[in-house]
Amino acid sequence: MSHNTVPRSAGEAKNPARTPAASGDGDGEGERKGTRARSRDPKRAGRLSLRLRFRRDRTLLLMALPAVLLLLVFNYIPILGNVVAFQEYDPYLSENGFVAIFQSPWVGFEQFERIFADSAFWHAVQNTFVLFFLQLVLFFPVPILLALLINSVVRPRVRAIAQAVMYLPHFFSWVLVVTVFMQIFGGAGIIAQTLRQHGIEGFDLMTNPDTFKYLVTAETIWKDAGWGIIVFLAALSSVSDDLYEAAAMDGAGRWRRLWHITLPALRPVIALLLVLRVGDALTVGFEQLLLQRQAVGVDASDVLDTYVWWNGIRNQDFSYAAAAGLIKGVVGLALVLTANKVAHLMGEQGVYKK
Amino acid sequence: MTAVLDKQADERPAPKKPSPWAAPPRPVWEEEPSRAGLASKGLVLGIACLAILFPLWVVIVTSLQSKKTIDEAGGLVVIPKGITFVAYQELLSGGQVQRAALVSIGVTVVGTLFSMTVSVLCAYGLSRSGSLGHRWILMTLLATMFFGAGLIPTYLLVQALGLTDTYLALILPSAVSVFNILVLRSFFMGISQELIDSARIDGAGDWRILWKIVMPLSRAVLAVIALFYAVGYWSAWFNASIYLTDQDMMPLQNVMIQLVQKQERPVGLAAQVNTGQLSSLALQMAVMVMALLPVAVLSPFVQKHFRKGMLTGAVKG
Numbered sequence: 001m002s003h004n005t006v007p008r009s010a011g012e013a014k015n016p017a018r019t020p021a022a023s024g025d026g027d028g029e030g031e032r033k034g035t036r037a038r039s040r041d042p043k044r045a046g047r048l049s050l051r052l053r054f055r056r057d058r059t060l061l062l063m064a065l066p067a068v069l070l071l072l073v074f075n076y077i078p079i080l081g082n083v084v085a086f087q088e089y090d091p092y093l094s095e096n097g098f099v100a101i102f103q104s105p106w107v108g109f110e111q112f113e114r115i116f117a118d119s120a121f122w123h124a125v126q127n128t129f130v131l132f133f134l135q136l137v138l139f140f141p142v143p144i145l146l147a148l149l150i151n152s153v154v155r156p157r158v159r160a161i162a163q164a165v166m167y168l169p170h171f172f173s174w175v176l177v178v179t180v181f182m183q184i185f186g187g188a189g190i191i192a193q194t195l196r197q198h199g200i201e202g203f204d205l206m207t208n209p210d211t212f213k214y215l216v217t218a219e220t221i222w223k224d225a226g227w228g229i230i231v232f233l234a235a236l237s238s239v240s241d242d243l244y245e246a247a248a249m250d251g252a253g254r255w256r257r258l259w260h261i262t263l264p265a266l267r268p269v270i271a272l273l274l275v276l277r278v279g280d281a282l283t284v285g286f287e288q289l290l291l292q293r294q295a296v297g298v299d300a301s302d303v304l305d306t307y308v309w310w311n312g313i314r315n316q317d318f319s320y321a322a323a324a325g326l327i328k329g330v331v332g333l334a335l336v337l338t339a340n341k342v343a344h345l346m347g348e349q350g351v352y353k354k
Numbered sequence: 355m356t357a358v359l360d361k362q363a364d365e366r367p368a369p370k371k372p373s374p375w376a377a378p379p380r381p382v383w384e385e386e387p388s389r390a391g392l393a394s395k396g397l398v399l400g401i402a403c404l405a406i407l408f409p410l411w412v413v414i415v416t417s418l419q420s421k422k423t424i425d426e427a428g429g430l431v432v433i434p435k436g437i438t439f440v441a442y443q444e445l446l447s448g449g450q451v452q453r454a455a456l457v458s459i460g461v462t463v464v465g466t467l468f469s470m471t472v473s474v475l476c477a478y479g480l481s482r483s484g485s486l487g488h489r490w491i492l493m494t495l496l497a498t499m500f501f502g503a504g505l506i507p508t509y510l511l512v513q514a515l516g517l518t519d520t521y522l523a524l525i526l527p528s529a530v531s532v533f534n535i536l537v538l539r540s541f542f543m544g545i546s547q548e549l550i551d552s553a554r555i556d557g558a559g560d561w562r563i564l565w566k567i568v569m570p571l572s573r574a575v576l577a578v579i580a581l582f583y584a585v586g587y588w589s590a591w592f593n594a595s596i597y598l599t600d601q602d603m604m605p606l607q608n609v610m611i612q613l614v615q616k617q618e619r620p621v622g623l624a625a626q627v628n629t630g631q632l633s634s635l636a637l638q639m640a641v642m643v644m645a646l647l648p649v650a651v652l653s654p655f656v657q658k659h660f661r662k663g664m665l666t667g668a669v670k671g
Binding site for chain 1: 373374375376377378380381383384385395398399402403405406407409410412413427428429430432471472473475476478479480482485486487488491494495498500501502503504505506507508509510511513514526527528529530532535559560561564581585588589590591592596607610611614615616639642645646649650653654657660661
């Protein structure tokens with residue numbers, strides 16, 4: 001009996017400690033009175049002059065400066081650098097590649113016209129979407145199912161070991177994951193080796209373009225499905241035991257409790273992750289595909305990101321590749337915003353609040 | 355308070371701590387687990403873990419076998435026959451792989467320290483709400499999560515800055531992760547304001563508060579974020595492949611691509627392989643083990659804190 005009271009009262013005991021966190025997150029500058037340091041009381045802050053506020057907060061600003069500078073240099077300046085997409089950029093016009101931007105001729109939307117007329121581009125788009133949908137259908141449910149499974153394991157040691165094993169591949173590099181898959185499914189891998197001993201030659205999934213999309217999905221599942229558990233486990237651990245007890249008292253069995261309590265508790269998390277995934281639909285494993293490009297061929301492995309890499313870095317056709325990258329960036333942004341809108345319409349929170 | 359008392363009352367009849375292997379007492383309302391259910395759960399869990407561990411087992415075992423065993427097995431070895439460290443001795447006796455490993459360690463250590471410093475400072479700088487301009491700075495950070503600059507302009511910039519063929523090209527462009535800063539920030543904001551205020555009244559400035567109060571209280575999340583950064587640097591290969599042209603500068607992952615994926619001969623230690631004393635397969639597997647070992651050893655230590663690092667973050671304005 002007392003088993004039930006422990007977690008609840010423990011939760012209550014924890015709550016006061018959390019309150020400052022919750023109020024700190026609110027961040028409202030004018031609307032909230034808190035236990036702020038008096039010098040930064042938002043009510044009074046309004047009355048201080050800008051100069052005084054600067055003097056008061058200059059240490060904080062100084063601390064934020066290095067990160068902001070790095071982001072300005074390596075994120076914002078390159079965003080401006082996207083203007084080369086509207087040029088016929090020639091890096092040899094000047095000693096310095098960035099100065100060359102100012103000397104290159106403007107060509108308007110010519111690069112985009114070239115891209116839209118290129119069948120290889122449309123092929124890359126097609127591959128991107130095929131891989132995205134395949135991963136959505138085959139990858140997305142796996143962490144949810146694994147989390148339900150792990151959550152039902154009650155022995156603490158078994159649970160910790162299973163989690164440690166499943167988190168592990170997330171920390172491996174793609175180079176390692178691809179080479180590990182080579183050792184299993186490749187032409188010199190363990191399966192091919194066993195088949196050869198039984199007289200069956202020629203097994204090699206790593207170079208088979210027909211099954212490549214499934215191979216890529218399998219690699220993604222192997223690497224990241226276990227890591228995906230964490231978010232769901234956290235959502236599951238926040239479900240109150242009382243709900244389960246009450247349901248059990250009302251005669252709900254295991255599966256009904258799963259359906260009516262556990263799954264609804266996961267719904268916001270599932271919605272959020274779906275939004276994030278759809279918003280990121282155009283990114284389907286750049287490094288992973290680049291590493292396998294040579295083995296399996298361009299037809300099967302070319303996606304938008306590798307298309308940009310090939311045309312820009314390999315062929316040095318910078319303007320053309322930058323235009324392709326810009327298309328991806330803009331469509332990607334539209335996808336994130338749309339996915340969020342849909343989440344809000346469905347009554348979920350999405351990535352950012354309304 | 356009551357919780358503590360309840361717990362003590364609960365444990366009094368059984369003074370021994372329950373074994374972590376044992377199941378805790380089942381609540382009265384829960385059904386007895388069925389044998390079939392337990393068995394199928396164990397089976398699925400076992401298969402999932404095996405799918406992860408078996409390939410690693412094969413790689414590690416093969417790296418420890420002599421050429422004779424490998425030739426007998428016709429390639430990869432599943433069941434080991436004896437252990438030899440020849441492959442590792444060979445790799446660590448100088449030459450390409452040893453240098454690459456040192457490069458990787460150096461980039462990872464320096465990069466992680468740099469990234470952590472920049473991120474922790476920025477996270478603290480933005481964590482005192484009501485401070486001047488923190489909303490603007492936050493917006494500047496958040497915007498980068500929605501619109502990436504793209505590969506080509508970044509590449510042109512790194513070239514224009516003259517970073518090609520320097521190790522800075524492996525660190526600077528990816529030094530800050532906005533997500534990590536947000537995780538740190540929201541953790542810092544959860545630290546009791548009273549504590550910080552009392553330190554301020556005692557005369558501590560922001561540097562001191564960060565160093566003496568905020569950071570010691572955030573060890574768990576600092577460990578997780580440091581691990582994320584370190585793994586990022588250790589695993590990176592793409593930037594090296596486009597910004598470095600000098601083969602001698604390449605980090606371990608890039609050397610692994612050359613040796614294992616493209617089956618090239620390692621430079622500087624082909625002698626033993628050619629004379630037939632050492633299997634080149636064992637060498638390849640040893641390179642893979644070197645790449646996976648640091649990660650596999652470190653991550654379980656930080657495991658119990660992962661949830662903090664993953665969740666306190668989320669995106670909050």
